[in-house]
Amino acid sequence: MKDRTQMTSWTSLLALSFLFTFTTAPSASAQDKKPAAEPWKRQVFFGEQHLHTSASPDAFAFGTRNTADDAYRYAKGEPIKNAQTGEMIQKKTPYDWAAVTDHAEYLGMMPLLLDPQSPLQKTEIGKMIASGDPAQGEAAFQQIITSATINKPIDYLMDPKVMKSAWQKQVDAANQHYQPGKFTTLIAFEWSSQPNSKNLHHNVFFRDDTGPERIFSAFDSVHREDLWSYQEYQRKIGHENFSIPHNSNVSNSAMFALHTSSGNPIDRRWARRSARNSPAVEIVQTKGASETHPALSPNDEFASFESEFTHLLGSGGVLGLIDKSFVRNALIDGVGFQEMIGANPFKYGIVAGADSHIAASANEEFNYPGVHGNTDKTPVIRLGSKGSVAGEPALYFGTPGATGVWAPENTREAIFDGIARKETFGTSGPLIRVRFFGGWNYPKDLTSDNDFVKKAYDDGVAMGRDLPQKPEAAKAPTFAVWALKDPDSGNLDRIQIIKGWYDKRGYGFQKIYDVVWSDKDTRSIGEDGKLTPVGNTVDVKTASYSNDSIGSNQLHAVWTDPDFDPVQHAVYYARVIEIPTPRWSTYDAVKLGVEPPPNVPAAIQERAWTSPIWYTPDPSLVKRLDFYPGLQEKLPPSGGFHPGSLHPKK
């Protein structure tokens, strides 16, 4: 109990000190830093920013014995042994960079509990595991996971010395595999806060080669304000860092709530701390897509992508409220906040990840080994109803996503700075490359120009930035977008630009524009505003598709916003959609010689999402409202979320 008390007081002390240190928000955001020379020479580096190994207690309980070393070797393209099945698994296309983000809670503790030499084996849980009785072992694991879920740490598993050496192992593995110019690793961990089972998980990444001495877990605090205090302190002592939230889709509207952890309205200082500490958000991973939901975007025919996952993490409870759980809504509310309080708390760049718990970032749909070990390690288990995690059938998990970073070189600093600069995009797995620029004077044929990229940087901004100030003569912003398919995946169907804004009545809105598509001679936008679907070549009997008849290998367009209103705050991002290809479950069904499972789509349209570009009007043009109905907390239905319940008063 002593450790716990110490830690809590340490946290509050830290929080207190920052109350005074940071009464004005730090102004030196990554955006203001001098851009590297010749930004048009930046290339895409694909990688993984969310991965668990045997050092995560839940992964260990799923039977994972592979370590950070295995995780980095797999990401590099080397074959590794899948600990659960004994099979060798290998990516077809290696990654350029990766970060292992094991849970900070009980990091590295499980292997020690199994070690007969460890004094931990003499503890109550240690004895259960040492008994060798599978039922007892299972119960022990469950006890550990539950204690993390309900945030009641088991004291004897919290020895600071052991924790420190476990963290050092993670740092060492990252450093061992870092080969500047060839393969980059980032030192990172996951802060796994889930008050009342509402997922608030953030991964924390460091720019330097030593990383922090001490990591921050949900046992320290479940409030993100305290995580930011930790981040700000680490930054102050030389460990530059950022955090990336994920699985907002299972946060029950906690992730992008319109209030702070203590239930107060978001103010300018809170918004600035949020934007500074969390410059990016994860838009898709194995536990589903967090872009949007059919209920929130009824006019978006692509909104239902990998949205079957409905349970709250660890609780077994079914997801209820979703309106503050999705990235698109957060981006829109963000511009509303920008108008209302002069700062945007949800100014996120876009990344994607695996959250795989078997140390393998398996983003290839045709090469899926599962993500949760014993619960989904073989096609039979994956397609059967038995396999489940957090009360969710394995069938509803998607393959991992991938992150592309535009960076001048493949080094720790360049990859870190690229994400901090938000010059990133996330994909649902395929290695689609996409550029997205915004400006006021782009010519109509810019993307056909051989000097396109240089001119786009010179006369505008890349994804992740604010549009330059509007010249008086300019009528509307123009965006240039260019996407290239993954050579090992489906052709491209279309590129869309999604716009979000706040209107004069104080409500948020969204609109989707199809800006360029394949097969122009047979497809057009109909009276209902919908583009003719691209078609479907997927043969479910063989889990195959054809690029010969539909889709494009690359698409590009210059698009001017036809509905622009210079007094409205707005946000724009691009979404690239592939032609339909088989879902992993269809590949599995063919392997087993059975019909594809009926409760998930047999074919999916994989996609990429760019980081947004924001428009902020000249303050003199905007008439700020007294009341923003779109930014008011709605009363929760009974039994649902309540603003006060996150932070119970003692």
Added chain:
Amino acid sequence: MIDRIKRLAREPLLHFLAIGACIYGAYALFGEKPEEASPETIRVTAGEVAWMADSWTTKWGRPPTEAELLGMIRQRVRETAYYREALAMGLDKDDVIIRRRLTQKLEFLTQDLATATPPSDEELKAYFDQHRDEYRAPDLITFTHVFLDPDKRGDATLDDAKAIKAQLVARGEDAARKGEALGDRFMLQNYYPERSQAEISKLFGSEFARSLFELEPGDWHGPVLSGYGTHLVFVHGLATAPDPEFTAVKQRVLQDWGTKKREEFNEKFTEGLLSGYEIIVELEDETGNIEEISVGMGKQNGKKHAASDVGEEAIFVSSEGKDK
């Protein structure tokens, strides 16, 4: 003759047998617990106490206190008593965990034996010569490509490729610098200096990368197909990595040699072990009949069984199924 003895002395199997014989001999001479005066004594030796203190120190970063050490000793004594009692009651029989643990112990023992004698330089060198290609750094290609977009050109793509290739060939390497004007816009670069096949795979897909490395330098080639479309390629040069030097990769060779030796030894050891047994497996068919099957490890004769879950190669049927 002396050489032969020397070689024999390095033979791991011999070591194993020799050690085995010694252990067996010791047991035969001194009974089950050679260090104990009588079975009623439990002696915790000074060595054991030191080992306990040591492992505590490595784990927790400080030596144990007296109380902690006494606790460990008490635990050790209790454990020994329980252990003997359990053995006496035969609790070690048919216990999954114990079977697995003992198997593991023997595996560790044999693995160590496989590489017990460090290899001589000549031995390593011979291994290195046999596997020279694995230690060679990858070849690096420098090339220019002209991309022809099938979306834009449709069915004419291949004809266009032929026509454009003729122009390029006429201009030779010179065209490689201005070639892009003849092709279509492409997001990736048109010129890549000194890239390995793995790097090209990441950019253009593995099929393109494979074909690329088969092209002769100094010429225009194509059409070469990728997942994107059609390419015409000029290879400026293919830098073959210099022959790997033994001294530079010796550490890696040593590791690989060890892995291979262990594999070989394990195989040999398992084979030798199993040759002393007749192995019979009972399998139940759909009708509930029990079929007796003898399982060999590849050397024994027998009729090959049809495809089976246990692995095709390893199953041999010695007798017809019979009712039980």
